[in-house]
Amino acid sequence: MRAFSQLLDAIVYTRSRNTKLQLIGDYLKATPDPDRGIALAALTGSLSIPAVKGAAIRALAEERIDPVLLRMSRDYVGDLAETVSLLWPTPDGEPEIDDGTLSIADAVTQLAGAGRASAPQVLAGMLDHLDASGRFALLKLATGNLRIGVSARLAKQALANAFELDVDAVEEVWHGLDAPYPELFAWGEGRGPQPTAKDVPVFRPFMLAHPLDDGTVSLDDYAAEWKWDGIRVQMVRTAGQTRLYSRTGDDISGSFPDIAAAFETDGVLDGELLVRGSDQGSDDLHGGAAASFNALQQRLGRKTVSARMQAEFPAFVRLYDILFDGEEDLRTLPWTERRARLERFVPQLDGERFDLSRLIEATDFAHLTDIRAGSRDAAIEGVMLKRRDSPYVPGRKVGYWYKWKRDPLTADCVLMYAQRGSGKRSSYYSDFTFGCWSEDDQLLPVGKAYFGFTDEELKWLDRWIRNHSIGRFGPVREVEKSLVLEVAFDSIHLSKRHKSGLAMRFPRISRIRTDKPAAEADRVDTLKAMVT
Template structure:
């Protein structure tokens, strides 16, 4: 457990991607099985453990600590796992005599527990571990690492450790299970490449680069095809040997949430596309918003009513495999021609083909992206007609050209401490706009953002929160926000959803703080009516 807790501590304090990669590859190379396999599963989010709720952890620590003192400690630290790891009281002499367990022993013990045994086991393990070990253990059982490491980065570290291509690892990934001993044996040339448990595997997706100033200069529009960029989620549908799987762009298996798609598949092969709610162009029904799609996401099962209320379909972009024939080395337009034939034979309410956009110049395409024919469109995709399908984000073949983000001036309303490097700063902000008659209205929340500002701007925001707190709700601070006293920020966002959780009735999509508007008073911030007009 000590090696894993040391790894987490160092990852939290290492900001650079290359630094994190070096830490991970060194850990995987020097840590024995099965510990490193379980660590990999934790980092990649594939470890299945008995859930430990924050409420239970608070109850355990309050058995040994005054609740007021714990409240002050939690408010200061800002992270529950870190607070408990620091304040946990134990018999130091007894703890020193007990050997710290290995990560694999902790994982296997937690996996073997019944629901009634979890509380006592957590207490016992907290007694056995030191401060770093307790922090790592609590992050492990609550599932909230927040250390800046994605599953893709962990796989990249494996590739660097072994000198392999990361796409090979991603191709194997869904056919393997923790603690991945067969994977490590192959990476270290101690065994042959593992055999896949399912033929319907995930293949690394091809990604695009955003268009920046000058990117299109000198490029011939005639060499490129354009499609609309739809506001759903990127998916990969795979069907081989009677096995059907639906994956997200990051390789997560989401088949359980979309049985209507899985049951409808007739072709064999692999399709790349966008998952949307509503009706296909072939069924002549309107496409619905991302907020409708969210009703189906992150569910292991769905009800019959949900299937009826939120019907989904795939708008197909590309064809990776036609049966067992690998098409990724063929040109985009050739792959698309074969894809069109397949889609024609599939059920029209579940599949359609992403239409191409006719354009002759980049200026014409620019005008089209700002005035799309459907509100569910968020821009255009630009693809070289002769581009092969290659995993990752190659520069040149594919571009995404999104609509310009929308901007409003909003007032900071609440703040909460961040995590990792930001655990000592108030860096998560809820902001609001005015509702009601000018001069008599109220501020209603419309979104939350925790990025977009520089480190220097974070210092300014944090100082303002500390000096202008008017109330506290656990770790959340309410900030003074009045017509003539408050903090205004310019918020950039890419769309709106209807929301029953927000008093305003709306929620922003992908909001970020674009600028600090210390030159403005809160009374000059935008009004809810401005946002509501966007729905029209």
């Protein structure tokens, strides 16, 4: 436990992505099985101990700590686990646990084996024998919510770096393995073969697009289709099992059981999850009506979805690409061949739940520009341009796919700081500072906004900020750099007053991008290309 607590402390107090990668990698190489596998599960959000929840920890703490003091301290600190770890009274005469006395595996085994009634007391017994750092680590393990500025992708990248593996190969097999991942570490250390994903509906990394900042492309080389305003998903079915994954690799099948149940043909497909809209306004150009993102948002993040909600917000997937047809891997084929295979595959599917993203018929790029400018469909973000000979490769490959968003200008930014509002918003963190990535992968502030969201979204953001604060400067809170906000703005200009060299005009929060990892937020250079 001591080594893990030291790892968490070190991660919390560094902002450098490379340092975090090194810290995690060093820990994974130095720590024996099964502790390192359980730690990796915790870092990637894969660890679950159902018997221990935040409410149980709060109730347990109130038995030892004055409830008013606990509540006031929690509001100041911003994190329940940190508050309890600092305030927890150690019984007189109780020694702290020495290094190696309580392993992560022992702690998780004991808590996982306890029922809801007994787990809090088991946890209390462990807390009595740990110092503040150890208590913090244990509580984070117990709840499964580390919130220390480490994404699942970053933890996997650290593993890949430490053992000289391809991170995309790790992603390929990740969902087919269970903690503490003995096969994964055996592979990394050369003691065993690479695990396989056969007969398991695993996630494959998405192919992503670069912004089309300036210039044009030839439609002889590129195909154009609409960029739909939903969330990117991957449908996977094999060996009688179906999974629906978000772009971050999260299994969202439970939130969309209607989609998962309707996908009954073996294969792996890439598409956009949308909600059906009114038939009014649909036409052959766009390929059928879809509602705005707000309609889809009603179903996102729900563990269970009622039949009424499924009927009120009927979800469907507009398909872009095919990765596997049955067991056949098509990713090395050029886009034109994959498109032909997709067109043959789609008629096998339920037409109510799946349709094909139509191509835009344009004679040349100037014609495409006119078509894009004239499109005001609420569910369209812009245009995708895909090189006709491009294979399907993970991540962003220069020259393969481009995204060409329509006006108004938008950027995906990372929330950095929040400040309480005034008047009726004085109790909420409602003024937000957000940033984009520099050339050396540092976040630089690019703007501030305090409107554009609904009252419910404000409440959600306020809760998120309180739960993810890592620093406090008077009325301002610094937060984990993990929440992406889509920011809309009228224009952007060069500015010597700002560290990023940019100033936005009329910025507003247009969307909370919980589906997008912070590492994929836009870069400062992308925004500079928008300067007029």
